[in-house]
Every structure is written in structure tokens, then in C-alpha cells.
Amino acid sequence: DDVSFQNHNLINCFCILLTADIISTVEFNYSGDLLATGDKGGRVVIFQREQENKSRPHSRGEYNVYSTFQSHEPEFDYLKSLEIEEKINKIRWLPQQNAAHFLLSTNDKTIKLWKISERDKRAEGYNLKDEDGRLRDPFRITALRVPILKPMDLMVEASPRRIFANAHTYHINSISVNSDHETYLSADDLRINLWHLEITDRSFNIVDIKPVNMEELTEVITAAEFHPHQCNVLVYSSSKGTVRLCDMRSSALCDRHSKFFEEPEDPSSRSFFSEIISSISDVKFSHSGRYMMTRDYLSVKVWDLNMESRPVETHQVHEYLRSKLCSLYENDCIFDKFECCWGGSDSAIMTGSYNNFFRMFDRNTRRDVTLEASRENSKPRASLKPRKVCTGGKRKKDEISVDSLDFNKKILHTAWHPAENVIAVAATNNLYIFQDKVN
């Protein structure tokens, strides 16, 4: 089963969701049948994939809205004069264990475990209340009946089952479910905490990089993730472009890393921007657990966990921006945090860029493509046309020049189905789903 995307044509399948707020996170569940999005307004929208249906052959693979709920509300911490945004920073699904689905959603300060369950039956024929719910007069009841279950229109309910609060002084940037399916980590700028999914009043601090004197602060934690198979291993990335791998078996407080990943830098090429553009905005293990990928401002790098000295692959996302760093610093775009993701077989990787462009790299063929997520430039069920940015000299037809790029149209969040070539791309407040053309 060749999942190299180069042999397929990605088409815009359907389902463009328009939200009132900017989408801030996108995540498929373990089977890929559910897709969750979180937005700046604290809302979560879950999509479910349609099953194959003979009467509607074209609907197979469509994602339709399954559930919508308000996960977080804005808060104001009066003691610290701090406004706590309701924006959902991350959603992570739990592996499915029964009919219900569980996910963790987090804003800057509080993580919540949500249970999403279906109800398609209703009990009727109660003794003490009638069908409207009004209580019956007990003296009028002359006979007993057994309530029976009757089918009803499917109702999907979301309820908060656990609230994990008050464990983070700084802003949470990551959550990651452990492969033991019992614990998870939450990371903020300076600390990483370990939780048990059943216990909300206790959390163990496993990484703390806060210096005694805040004047000496030189780097912050930007992302963290558990290894997909080894429940004792986690990685965290920093604003200085380094990744530390920690083994929880070695000590309770993992301040000393087991591995330290950093690419050596040529000191003569160092500039004012070097550290800022080296800051890692996302780190993701491959499905195999053998590799990890880091995203910095201009590139994605693939690292072999057995080699700390340098990445095994470096893919340029938008190298043409190197000559625009001055204005990107002035408009703050240089601080944009792009995410990255692996395809199901780890042979391809994807990340976003500006102008609603996103980039896909085939690691086997070493080929890459730039695609666009926009309504104007794609028709439903038509193949996506590769885009090209003109970096100088004569601009060919259909190319776009660097100066014409819209830096407000950022694709920061993308997700890839765990097994199939189906991708979800968030472009500001639009969600696009693309999949391989089925011939």
C-alpha cells in the first residue's frame, strides 16, 4: 500500500467549516473516524466520517459535524491581574475503550477531560412521571408498568468528566497522552507536569527549567510529547532550537536529559534573527517511534533518536522568507508557531506556511509540493493544483511573488489521518479536508 502522496491527486473533498473564531487546533482520533477542532472562542467541534453507504456512494469519507460544545470560558484571575483566554491550545484524543469517546482539551491554564457519548434510546412508560416529565399524583397510580426503551433521534452529548486546574503558573503549550493510557503530560513555558487521568487534585512536576533568578532566563519550553510506545520517554523542545529527551525511570525530576538534540551552527552566519528563527514551534514523534520531527521558522527537520548531533533530514518550508526577516520581525510574523505532522506510514510529512499555502514532503522520493487551501482557487472534487512562489527574476504565469504573499493567511495547524491519505488543514477560520482521489 503505497501511501506516497506523489502518486495520488489530492482533491478538495468537501466540508469547509466556517467558524466565528480562528481555529487554534486540529486533531484526528486514533482511528481517524473523528476529527476535532478547537477555536479561539473556546469551542470544540467534532466531525465524524461517514461510513460507506450504497444509497449515497459519493458520501463515503465525508466528515460531518458530530458534536459541538463550549469547552472553556474566558476567566480573569483577579489576584494576578491576569486575563485567561478561552482559546483552545491543544486537543488530544484518548484511545477508545468503550462506546464513548474521550478527549483532553486545554487552554492556557486548565485541562479538561471530555466524554462524548451517543444516546439513541429513551425510556418511556415511567410510573412516577408522565411523558412530559411532570410528576404524576402517586395516589392516582393504580397499576405498575415496566418502562421500555424506545429508539430516538441520535443525540450526541459532551460532558466534562475531569477538570485539571491550578497546576500551571505559565501558559500551557502542549498536552500529550502516554502510551500507558493512564497518564498524560502538560507543558507550559517553564515546567512539565505529569497527571493521572483519574486524579485531578494532584500532579507531579517532572521538568522545571525556571531559573532561581528570572533575570537569567534564556530559554522556554515550546512543545512536549510522550514517545508513542515507550511510556517512560518524553521529549521537549526549546526556544533556542534544541530538543531534550527525558527518561522518567532515571529520576523523579527529569531536569537532566538523557539525550540532547542540537544542530551545530556556523558561528559566522549568526545574526540578530538566528535564535528567533531557530525556536522550535512543534515537535512530533514518528508513528514508528524511531524518528522525531521539529519545526522551526523556516524548516522542518527529521531526527533519528539515535543521533543527537544533527538531523537526518532538513526540508525547507519557505526559504525565500530569509530575505524578508526584517519586516517579518516588525509585523511579529517571525514569532508565528507552525505545527507539523507525519503521514500514517511516516513516509511523508506536512506543515503550513503563509498565503494559505501548505507544504508536503515525500521523504522517499525527496520531492515536495506546495498546495493552497482556499475557496477561490479550488473547486470541490477537483484536484489541487501545485503552487509556486517566485523568488526572483521573471515571474512565470501562475507563480506568485514573495511580496504578494498574504502574511495574514497563515496555516499554523494541520492534521493527517493516522492510516489514510486524508488531511485536515485549518486556514484561519476555515477548515478544509482533502483526500486522495478515489478512481
Add this chain to the structure above:
Amino acid sequence: QEMEDKVTSPEKAEEAKLKARYPHLGQKPGGSDFLRKRLQKGQKYFDSGDYNMAKAKMKNKQLPTAAPDKTEVTGDHIPTPQDLPQRKPSLVASKLAG
């Protein structure tokens, strides 16, 4: 004879452009000033004492509502948390301050 290498990397050229615009730009862009601003995201300046005093004084009247121009937080206007303008850690200002 030595030929001076006049080719500058695009990154260094951008750095020169930035330094020309902001001559007092700090030497350590990734240093603690920048990081501390990041950690302070969401900071608003709300004086609960002033707010409660004003509420007590005007218990029969409505609190003056926020002016459409949200930067007005002094004088007769008593801010509520919702009124306070987001104190965006202005990197432009910090770029100018050494």
C-alpha cells in the same frame, strides 16, 4: 591581491536593515527581556481597590461605561476587567528601548 568578499547573506542584510531602523536595538533578542514579555502575556492592570471604591461611591448609579475608544482608562471612567485594553506586549516599543 585580496578581493573583498562583498556578498552578504540575506539574513545579515536583513539584520543591517533592522539595525538601521532601530539603532538602539538590544544585543540579545532572544534574551530575557523578550522571553519575560512572552511569559507575561495576558497581563492587565486592574486595580480592584479603585474598582470597589468607585462601585461603593456610586451604588445608586450605573458605572460609567467604557468609552468607545478603549484606551481611555483614566479620569471618570472606572475600568472593569472587560474594558481594559489588552496590554499587548508591544515588541515594537521594546525594540526601540535598548
